[in-house]
Amino acid sequence: QKEVEQNSGPLSVPEGAIASLNCTYSDRGSQSFFWYRQYSGKSPELIMFIYSNGDKEDGRFTAQLNKASQYVSLLIRDSQPSDSATYLCAVNDNTDKLIFGTGTRLQVFP
Amino acid sequence: DTGVSQDPRHKITKRGQNVTFRCDPISEHNRLYWYRQTLGQGPEFLTYFQNEAQLEKSRLLSDRFSAERPKGSFSTLEIQRTEQGDSAMYLCASSVGGQDTQYFGPGTRLTVL
Numbered sequence: 452q453k454e455v456e457q458n459s460g461p462l463s464v465p466e467g468a469i470a471s472l473n474c475t476y477s478d479r480g481s482q483s484f485f486w487y488r489q490y491s492g493k494s495p496e497l498i499m500f501i502y503s504n505g506d507k508e509d510g511r512f513t514a515q516l517n518k519a520s521q522y523v524s525l526l527i528r529d530s531q532p533s534d535s536a537t538y539l540c541a542v543n544d545n546t547d548k549l550i551f552g553t554g555t556r557l558q559v560f561p
Numbered sequence: 562d563t564g565v566s567q568d569p570r571h572k573i574t575k576r577g578q579n580v581t582f583r584c585d586p587i588s589e590h591n592r593l594y595w596y597r598q599t600l601g602q603g604p605e606f607l608t609y610f611q612n613e614a615q616l617e618k619s620r621l622l623s624d625r626f627s628a629e630r631p632k633g634s635f636s637t638l639e640i641q642r643t644e645q646g647d648s649a650m651y652l653c654a655s656s657v658g659g660q661d662t663q664y665f666g667p668g669t670r671l672t673v674l
Binding site for chain 2 (some may be wrong): 455459476483485487493494495496497500539541543546547548549550551552553554
């Protein structure tokens with residue numbers, strides 16, 4: 452069974468620090484990888500997507516992909532209290548549906 | 562706003578009743594997906610459409626569940642004879658193609674009493 456693993460947290464970081472969120476996946480054939488942010492009671496909101504090995508930066512967010520290690524991460528620089536949410540890692544398998552992890556809850560305290 | 566829309570946003574029903582949810586995807590998105598999310602879990606895939614064709618159904622989707630996408634536009638998800646275990650957030654997403662980014666609607670929260 453294809454799986455996506457995340458630490459459920461909570462991950463607590465002070466305002467202004469770097470938050471590092473990690474995800475591993477089991478299907479070596481996966482081609483595209485996504486990070487979604489989900490506030491309590493709301494639906495997932497896309498933060499980043501990454502297809503190739505290496506880093507991809509967008510503002511305060513950097514996604515990192517290592518297909519050999521089957522590892523995806525999301526770095527949030529200059530963390531703000533408004534970043535407090537659950538971050539979902541999702542992997543698009545070869546049948547084009549998303550497999551989600553259970554999410555990591557991030558808490559940014561002032 | 563041209564995002565994914567879902568209706569209703571909340572539904573409370575009694576066990577044994579039928580419910581139907583609607584999803585309107587982003588215009589010109591060919592793919593439409595349904596997911597279900599329970600508390601503390603990530604969304605789980607239910608089914609998806611390429612235009613009007615339903616291409617895959619999860620084993621989670623019992624025969625009490627049916628989904629349609631007539632004319633390849635909006636989609637409906639019907640649950641017959643609801644059970645308390647059906648209580649969840651039902652999420653709809655759309656994308657241009659199979660490996661493309663999926664954009665989610667606001668979800669329909671179902672509570673079965």
